[in-house]
Amino acid sequence: MKTLGTITLRRSQGPSLQCSLATQLKKMIQRGELLSGERLPSSRELASTLHVSRNTVIAAYDMLVSEGYLESVERSGVHVGRAAQAFQFQLATRARRSIAAVNLRHVEPKTCFRPPLPFRPAQPDVRLFPIKIWNRHRAHVLKRGVNLLHYQSVFSSGLDSLRQHIAEYLRDSRGVRCDWREIAVTSGSQQALFLLANLLIKPGDRVYMEDPGYLGARLAWKQAGAQIVPVPIDDEGACLPQVDSGPVSLIYVTPSRQFPLGTCMSLGRRLLLLQNAVRLQTWIIEDDYDSEFRYNSPPLPSLQNLDENRRVIYVGTFSKILFPSLRIGYAVLPPDLVERFANLKHIAEDHGPLVDQATLAEFMDSGAFHTHLRRCRRHYAERQASFLDAAARAGLPLRFPITDGGMNIGGLFPNDTDDFSCSEQLRLNGFDVPPLSRYSIANVYPGLLFGFTAFEPRTIRRGIQNLATVIEKNKTTAIFKRGSRVERLK
Amino acid sequence: MKTLGTITLRRSQGPSLQCSLATQLKKMIQRGELLSGERLPSSRELASTLHVSRNTVIAAYDMLVSEGYLESVERSGVHVGRAAQAFQFQLATRARRSIAAVNLRHVEPKTCFRPPLPFRPAQPDVRLFPIKIWNRHRAHVLKRGVNLLHYQSVFSSGLDSLRQHIAEYLRDSRGVRCDWREIAVTSGSQQALFLLANLLIKPGDRVYMEDPGYLGARLAWKQAGAQIVPVPIDDEGACLPQVDSGPVSLIYVTPSRQFPLGTCMSLGRRLLLLQNAVRLQTWIIEDDYDSEFRYNSPPLPSLQNLDENRRVIYVGTFSKILFPSLRIGYAVLPPDLVERFANLKHIAEDHGPLVDQATLAEFMDSGAFHTHLRRCRRHYAERQASFLDAAARAGLPLRFPITDGGMNIGGLFPNDTDDFSCSEQLRLNGFDVPPLSRYSIANVYPGLLFGFTAFEPRTIRRGIQNLATVIEKNKTTAIFKRGSRVERLK
Numbered sequence: 001m002k003t004l005g006t007i008t009l010r011r012s013q014g015p016s017l018q019c020s021l022a023t024q025l026k027k028m029i030q031r032g033e034l035l036s037g038e039r040l041p042s043s044r045e046l047a048s049t050l051h052v053s054r055n056t057v058i059a060a061y062d063m064l065v066s067e068g069y070l071e072s073v074e075r076s077g078v079h080v081g082r083a084a085q086a087f088q089f090q091l092a093t094r095a096r097r098s099i100a101a102v103n104l105r106h107v108e109p110k111t112c113f114r115p116p117l118p119f120r121p122a123q124p125d126v127r128l129f130p131i132k133i134w135n136r137h138r139a140h141v142l143k144r145g146v147n148l149l150h151y152q153s154v155f156s157s158g159l160d161s162l163r164q165h166i167a168e169y170l171r172d173s174r175g176v177r178c179d180w181r182e183i184a185v186t187s188g189s190q191q192a193l194f195l196l197a198n199l200l201i202k203p204g205d206r207v208y209m210e211d212p213g214y215l216g217a218r219l220a221w222k223q224a225g226a227q228i229v230p231v232p233i234d235d236e237g238a239c240l241p242q243v244d245s246g247p248v249s250l251i252y253v254t255p256s257r258q259f260p261l262g263t264c265m266s267l268g269r270r271l272l273l274l275q276n277a278v279r280l281q282t283w284i285i286e287d288d289y290d291s292e293f294r295y296n297s298p299p300l301p302s303l304q305n306l307d308e309n310r311r312v313i314y315v316g317t318f319s320k321i322l323f324p325s326l327r328i329g330y331a332v333l334p335p336d337l338v339e340r341f342a343n344l345k346h347i348a349e350d351h352g353p354l355v356d357q358a359t360l361a362e363f364m365d366s367g368a369f370h371t372h373l374r375r376c377r378r379h380y381a382e383r384q385a386s387f388l389d390a391a392a393r394a395g396l397p398l399r400f401p402i403t404d405g406g407m408n409i410g411g412l413f414p415n416d417t418d419d420f421s422c423s424e425q426l427r428l429n430g431f432d433v434p435p436l437s438r439y440s441i442a443n444v445y446p447g448l449l450f451g452f453t454a455f456e457p458r459t460i461r462r463g464i465q466n467l468a469t470v471i472e473k474n475k476t477t478a479i480f481k482r483g484s485r486v487e488r489l490k
Numbered sequence: 491m492k493t494l495g496t497i498t499l500r501r502s503q504g505p506s507l508q509c510s511l512a513t514q515l516k517k518m519i520q521r522g523e524l525l526s527g528e529r530l531p532s533s534r535e536l537a538s539t540l541h542v543s544r545n546t547v548i549a550a551y552d553m554l555v556s557e558g559y560l561e562s563v564e565r566s567g568v569h570v571g572r573a574a575q576a577f578q579f580q581l582a583t584r585a586r587r588s589i590a591a592v593n594l595r596h597v598e599p600k601t602c603f604r605p606p607l608p609f610r611p612a613q614p615d616v617r618l619f620p621i622k623i624w625n626r627h628r629a630h631v632l633k634r635g636v637n638l639l640h641y642q643s644v645f646s647s648g649l650d651s652l653r654q655h656i657a658e659y660l661r662d663s664r665g666v667r668c669d670w671r672e673i674a675v676t677s678g679s680q681q682a683l684f685l686l687a688n689l690l691i692k693p694g695d696r697v698y699m700e701d702p703g704y705l706g707a708r709l710a711w712k713q714a715g716a717q718i719v720p721v722p723i724d725d726e727g728a729c730l731p732q733v734d735s736g737p738v739s740l741i742y743v744t745p746s747r748q749f750p751l752g753t754c755m756s757l758g759r760r761l762l763l764l765q766n767a768v769r770l771q772t773w774i775i776e777d778d779y780d781s782e783f784r785y786n787s788p789p790l791p792s793l794q795n796l797d798e799n800r801r802v803i804y805v806g807t808f809s810k811i812l813f814p815s816l817r818i819g820y821a822v823l824p825p826d827l828v829e830r831f832a833n834l835k836h837i838a839e840d841h842g843p844l845v846d847q848a849t850l851a852e853f854m855d856s857g858a859f860h861t862h863l864r865r866c867r868r869h870y871a872e873r874q875a876s877f878l879d880a881a882a883r884a885g886l887p888l889r890f891p892i893t894d895g896g897m898n899i900g901g902l903f904p905n906d907t908d909d910f911s912c913s914e915q916l917r918l919n920g921f922d923v924p925p926l927s928r929y930s931i932a933n934v935y936p937g938l939l940f941g942f943t944a945f946e947p948r949t950i951r952r953g954i955q956n957l958a959t960v961i962e963k964n965k966t967t968a969i970f971k972r973g974s975r976v977e978r979l980k
Contacts, residue, residue, distance in 0.1 A: 164599060
């Protein structure tokens, strides 16, 4: 029996004496200094050794008995529990842990929220968002009662009222034909893509995807184990292969405004695509990520509008209209997928945050949504004009072939440009302008993708001037050297 | 050439004349009434036929040309576009669509939010939640600037400040040993389970799971294609098989309070479990869903606390402490999984709603979190006492073997009871008390799972009285007949 003289107890502002004693005993057991079966001093003895009251020792012993570290045997006192044997085993394997722990890179916590750098694509100007009006609706929604704070099992596909407003909005503005029950609210459109990948793709399945195309979608198909078949883009949009070398589980397109090139898919190509979906017995995902923003003409009806066979899944988001950190998106599902998607959503997270959803439903109902959308359209049209004007004045070595709306403009370099290096040079100078090649698998269009919506006209003008200077400075380096790009892409 | 005399235009408050004309022409093309290549009347002619201005017709034609429905050929006028051929194809397959549309059951929209019925398990009393204090913190967070509304790519595993507060809280209250960078914020613990299933389970993999056990977890493993090996529970918690018949990808346990039986896993069993994880080279998920609520003793340290080999993934949620519709949970990841989980989270939804996360970080920082937790504990302890007292007085044919805390109490029937029928009878009488067998795969404990935390003492007393009456009434029916339960479970 040990006397446990190594234990030291200090009366301080920290934990109570009994906690401190229990913790030290526990550590001795864990370190193997007290072995399974070993008898401990009686409470009287230990109290006297440590100069504490007997009650302190009894309380510490009780705590450890209830946790299983000690066992109290009648007439034989307190022993280290049998379970403690296992600590021997742990000691032997402890070495491995310290190795594993090193793998974690040291990262400082980030404490501030940053606005996007110019000209990061697809970022709304959140300063235009009427947060006060939003908060007023939120307060109103909360006043209706606390039950909104409860779990609501019936709403795993989103609040019915929000789904109804989304259905109405999509019908009126995008010609989407759907019943509100075919709408599932998701945590941004990314969650919709991820869940659809889970639902529709088995490992090894083939997916037709626009190339260049949206990275978030590509990651979702890859994660599900898909084999991606890159589909090239021409003036009319995606050109599906003439001959299919096997079954296809999914076709992913951005027909309203091809991401990132900006092409609008022609009616002929749309109809062909729908025919192909029926022939291949596959699903089409129409990702309509920013067609709210057309500045000179009303938005084109969606591909889903033309689909008589219900093969099109229409995906959209509020991130770009309201604000990105809200995380509300949606999928419009063909009837055959409604229940399957709802079941998967239930497993994947169940319903999202309901207070935000109820607030959005009221925000849409009140008309504030449409007012905000019109206001954004007005500002963004002005910013697009500023951008194109500034780019023309600055004499950038880029062509901007498609400029009919949206939040981004793709600028094309001459064919032999190394857009990766150029983008990297710009990054070092405080710009966030991704190279078009980043979105490519097989079909490379060297260029840069510019967003203009988050920046005021004077920021745009100054930014473009500085950007032109950086590009001019690097003109003589590898950026414009033939061949360098190809190697980088390998 | 058709004269298009079937078109009717009304000057009303609806869409403009040109829109109305364009829509009607489009429908005629879609229905096959105007065929590809067919020439349309000149704008002058059609304007005269319809008694509208020529500008109206020109505008409508322009709109349809831009959408690809019409083509304008110099010197030959306006024709129906070639793309329209495809509508012939669609007409042929249209019949199928109406069949598919019928599959959607008619469901009325639900417009109100409901509180849980007695005695739904695992529901906090959201009336105790200090929503005003929460909103004050939210307003304060929003005042710090609009950048929080922007997309923040660095926070896909959650805001750093929130992760730090969670790490501190788990260390102090649950003995979880982790660096804040090992914490990933998720949309409730369900999302954590779903993503972990995606990350760790390949189709056909074996998963050890407590039986009876948590349904949400079982669904996640099933969805990932796992083969579930039910692990029985005894007085000391889960009893892993003595012999493993093959590799195991995952062990899922609720050691602090077994769901749904309530058993606390003994120290010996915990250490054995950790040994097994190392031997089997597998991961353990410790789902610590409600151990904040112990009423008579401090919470036991987590299983993760004993794990020297970093095989334990600790999962928890704020749904039960704050309010369920908030949807914030977390996973504490071993260093080897931190980056893999972050990558998957980025694909699955990227970061969750940041305003809520920032508000929660401030709520924790201010101490309001701990005040609220203490308040809940006080009320819930009182409610548990009321529940047990009322149950004893009412003479329910149930034993309550484990009553040391949590939000639920499992009541056990005699072995031959049909708890499904009993629960169904109670449901018809306005109760939400799931049968324990619902959570079972192979090891059936007939009984009922009661939650008591969301209900005030007098609601509990009255509810138990009514519930006793319903059970008493059905005593003579099949519920207590030997054999009937077994058939139902097949």
